[in-house]
Amino acid sequence: MSEARxxxxxxNRRLYDSTASRHVTLADLRELVAAGERIKVLDDKSGDDLTRAVLxxxxxxxxxxxxPTLxxxxxxxxxxxxSNPMQAMFSRYLEQGFGALLRQQESLRTEMSKTLGVPPLTAFADLARTQMDALASMQASFFGSVAASKPAPDAATDIPVSTPDEGK
Structure with a gap:
C-alpha cells in the first residue's frame, strides 16, 4: 500500500498539501480520497494526527x-x-462490509470492461445479489449470538388488541 499524502x-485552519506544495480545501481532500489516495493530516505546530477529525x-x-449517504x-x-462494549467488533464489521463492497465494485468494473456483450444490468444484478448474500452472512454471524440470547415472547402475555371497527 502506498504511503499517505x-x-x-x-x-488559521488552512490545509497545505506537502506533496503538491499548495493549499487545499476539504473538497480537494475529498476528491483525493475518492480517487483512492490515502491522506494523513497533521497539526503543523504540535504534530498531532488530525486525520480522523478531518475525514x-x-x-x-x-x-x-x-x-446524504447515511x-x-x-x-x-x-x-x-x-458506547457499546462491542464497539471494536462493530468497527471491524463495518470495515469488512465496505471492503467487500469496494472489491465487488472493482470486480464489476473489470468485468464490464472485459465483456462488453453482457448487459450491464444483468451483471450489476448478479453482483448486487452476491453482495447482499455476503452482507446477510456477515450480519447473521455478527448478530446471531445477540438474537439467540433474546428470550422468546410469552404467549400468555400476547393478547390481541381489538379495535373499534372490528365489531362492525
Missing amino acids: LIRKYA LQIIADQEQFGA STELLEMIIRFS
Whole structure:
C-alpha cells in the first residue's frame, strides 16, 4: 500500500498539501480520497494526527450539503453503538462490509470492461445479489449470538388488541 499524502493543518485552519506544495480545501481532500489516495493530516505546530477529525468533517459536510449517504436512523444507531462494549467488533464489521463492497465494485468494473456483450444490468444484478448474500452472512454471524440470547415472547402475555371497527 502506498504511503499517505501528508497534509498540514495550520493554526488559521488552512490545509497545505506537502506533496503538491499548495493549499487545499476539504473538497480537494475529498476528491483525493475518492480517487483512492490515502491522506494523513497533521497539526503543523504540535504534530498531532488530525486525520480522523478531518475525514469526519468531510463526511459531515457531504451529509449536510451534498447527497446524504447515511440515513438519520443509521446515524442514531452509530451513536448508540459508540458506547457499546462491542464497539471494536462493530468497527471491524463495518470495515469488512465496505471492503467487500469496494472489491465487488472493482470486480464489476473489470468485468464490464472485459465483456462488453453482457448487459450491464444483468451483471450489476448478479453482483448486487452476491453482495447482499455476503452482507446477510456477515450480519447473521455478527448478530446471531445477540438474537439467540433474546428470550422468546410469552404467549400468555400476547393478547390481541381489538379495535373499534372490528365489531362492525
